[in-house]
Amino acid sequence: xxxxxxxxxxxxxxxxxxxxxxxxxxxxxxxxxxxxxxxxxxxxxxxxxxxxxxxxxxxxxxxxxxxxxxxxxxxxxxxxxxxxxxxxxxxxxxxxxxxxxxxxxxxxxxxxxxxxxxxxxxxxxxxxxxxxxxxxxxxxxxxxxxxxxxxxxxxxxxxxxxxxxxxxxxxxxxxxxxxxxxxxxxxxxxxxxxxxxxxxxxxxxxxxxxxxxxxxxx
Amino acid sequence: xxxxxxxxxxxxxxxxxxxxxxxxxxxxxxxxxxxxxxxxxxxxxxxxxxxxxxxxxxxxxxxxxxxxxxxxxxxxxxxxxxxxxxxxxxxxxxxxxxxxxxxxxxxxxxxxxxxxxxxxxxxxxxxxxxxxxxxxxxxxxxxxxxxxxxxxxxxxxxxxxxxxxxxxxxxxxxxxxxxxxxxxxxxxxxxxxxxxxxxxxxxxxxxxxxxxxxxxxx
Numbered sequence: 108x109x110x111x112x113x114x115x116x117x118x119x120x121x122x123x124x125x126x127x128x129x130x131x132x133x134x135x136x137x138x139x140x141x142x143x144x145x146x147x148x149x150x151x152x153x154x155x156x157x158x159x160x161x162x163x164x165x166x167x168x169x170x171x172x173x174x175x176x177x178x179x180x181x182x183x184x185x186x187x188x189x190x191x192x193x194x195x196x197x198x199x200x201x202x203x204x205x206x207x208x209x210x211x212x213x214x215x216x217x218x219x220x221x222x223x224x225x226x227x228x229x230x231x232x233x234x235x236x237x238x239x240x241x242x243x244x245x246x247x248x249x250x251x252x253x254x255x256x257x258x259x260x261x262x263x264x265x266x267x268x269x270x271x272x273x274x275x276x277x278x279x280x281x282x283x284x285x286x287x288x289x290x291x292x293x294x295x296x297x298x299x300x301x302x303x304x305x306x307x308x309x310x311x312x313x314x315x316x317x318x319x320x321x322x323x324x325x
Numbered sequence: 326x327x328x329x330x331x332x333x334x335x336x337x338x339x340x341x342x343x344x345x346x347x348x349x350x351x352x353x354x355x356x357x358x359x360x361x362x363x364x365x366x367x368x369x370x371x372x373x374x375x376x377x378x379x380x381x382x383x384x385x386x387x388x389x390x391x392x393x394x395x396x397x398x399x400x401x402x403x404x405x406x407x408x409x410x411x412x413x414x415x416x417x418x419x420x421x422x423x424x425x426x427x428x429x430x431x432x433x434x435x436x437x438x439x440x441x442x443x444x445x446x447x448x449x450x451x452x453x454x455x456x457x458x459x460x461x462x463x464x465x466x467x468x469x470x471x472x473x474x475x476x477x478x479x480x481x482x483x484x485x486x487x488x489x490x491x492x493x494x495x496x497x498x499x500x501x502x503x504x505x506x507x508x509x510x511x512x513x514x515x516x517x518x519x520x521x522x523x524x525x526x527x528x529x530x531x532x533x534x535x536x537x538x539x540x541x542x543x
Contacts, residue, residue, distance in 0.1 A: 240330045271541055280538055305526040307519075307522055308523040311498055321492075323459070324486050
């Protein structure tokens with residue numbers, strides 16, 4: 108079918124956001140959802156672990172039991188999952204495709220293993236890795252939280268050191284700047300704007316427009 | 326060497342702009358150079374064809390003779406070249422690398438054959454194809470110039486129809502919108518802004534940042 112290429116409504120993009128503990132990705136996700144509510148939605152994962160006090164089904168996670176989770180895997184309702192400390196964590200297909208079909212970019216805030224699964228299963232996804240400007244700044248952020256023990260901070264830095272080896276499998280690196288004159292929220296807003304411009308550029312990729320452009324002269 | 330990833334100066338990007346005759350790419354190039362003079366420079370090609378009245382050496386082209394051109398090919402000074410209607414047209418390496426090294430994005434307004442050469446020789450280049458919103462609009466722009474014969478218009482449309490088959494070899498498709506309320510210059514400025522945001526996103530590609538990011542924990 109012949110298309111006018113101006114103002115086409117393209118499907119939304121599955122957006123994987125990863126980064127070491129302390130990089131500020133949680134604050135960036137909040138900034139994306141607050142500043143661009145019409146562009147983004149958050150994918151809620153399913154898990155078999157018990158809800159912690161204050162956690163709500165359908166908000167932090169879909170809390171389901173092991174039998175239910177395995178049934179959904181068998182039915183093909185789970186796009187990807189991992190097992191961690193004896194519990195399943197997974198991405199329900201519905202979370203992703205119902206909204207991307209309506210033009211909404213769906214954020215998956217997941218760890219590197221899940222990100223690699225999405226890369227394989229969902230080639231249209233964009234994978235962004237978030238880092239602070241340098242390692243000192245990462246450590247300072249972890250300490251600044253005040254809730255982590257020294258041992259915990261060491262463990263998180265060691266994990267970050269391991270995970271960064273998978274950076275080449277990501278598409279983009281977004282730095283969450285560290286400006287003395289900016290609050291964490293203001294820095295996260297700047298990083299969120301960078302992510303929005305990356306998705307705008309991605310929407311102009313030839314690979315995402317070929318089906319429409321191929322009929323240009325029909 | 327350890328790096329702070331905030332405000333890093335990256336090399337400029339070689340930016341190939343192609344598109345059918347009448348798509349408005351010349352006006353877009355002018356808009357990029359006028360609106361973002363600190364970000365962009367235009368690569369001037371070398372050619373063995375005779376200068377036309379009003380053409381200036383070093384502005385439209387570097388006009389050099391056949392012996393000189395072939396000498397430069399032999400010396401490795403020409404990045405890529407094609408022969409067309411008995412004349413050489415080529416991109417001097419100096420045009421590109423002297424400026425990208427200083428962080429300037431260098432625009433190459435070249436045809437599909439040259440673009441494919443750049444793709445092969447210069448993997449860091451970004452290839453953008455410019456199209457109007459539809460084929461009617463392309464034809465209207467060609468007629469609107471008032472300087473083309475009917476035969477000429479037919480020939481240009483036939484070439485466009487052939488060339489668009491190479492669209493999958495480009496990275497991005499930028500539509501030069503056709504709004505009744507906008508002049509050609511205003512539309513070109515909107516397209517130029519799209520290109521600037523594409524280059525901003527490209528500067529955050531992991532592949533362009535790996536050398537710096539790999540030393541994050543050193």
